[in-house]
């Protein structure tokens with residue numbers, strides 16, 4: 001049963017049954033809102049007077065909900081610039097040369113600037129590590145990183161996230177796959193305001 005007649009649909013408070021899978025609530029939209037405000041305040045306190053402002057670089061596609069919420073919490077005197085980058089997904093390498101940039105940053109936008117790199121979730125960390133190297137090579141002065149969710153259990157790359165919304169491992173004992181708040185399964189569920197565990201999956205035939 002699709003519960004979208006309910007105005008609270010997707011806020012991460014109730015299980016949603018799609019027939020071919022179920023979504024079990026993990027983090028509610030309310031919890032995310034509170035945490036995003038905290039992170040925005042921390043970043044604003046530290047970088048509010050930053051020379052040249054901050055360039056917020058979102059990693060497409062997963063960043064868009066978290067980035068939209070976070071940038072509205074930033075108070076940076078010299079301004080917030082926004083930019084997006086999209087890379088093709090790849091696993092198992094830390095070499096920047098293997099990073100395939102599908103949508104590149106505008107020329108010079110990060111040069112000499114403090115960059116806030118935003119993604120939905122940090123898993124192995126290879127994407128964020130390679131992108132950090134890539135953005136430094138484009139002349140960024142400093143890069144700070146933030147993700148809505150940190151999957152610490154799965155880290156392989158040498159990357160430290162500066163501002164993590166939630167350490168999502170804390171909610172699970174075994175393996176898990178989460179969706180919602182920008183996170184997708186086959187491009188679905190990004191629109192949900194809460195974070196859910198994807199369970200009882202019987203492949204959808206489209």
Ligand code: IMP
Pocket residue numbers: 062119120121122123124125126127128151176177178179183184185
């Ligand atoms: P990594 O850190 O390079 O392994 O890649 C992180 C990317 O993997 C994220 O941006 C997501 O697109 C994807 N990802 C990892 N774990 C999950 C999950 O539990 N749900 C949805 N996407 C995930």
Ligand code: MG
Pocket residue numbers: 060061062063120
């Ligand atoms: Mg992603």
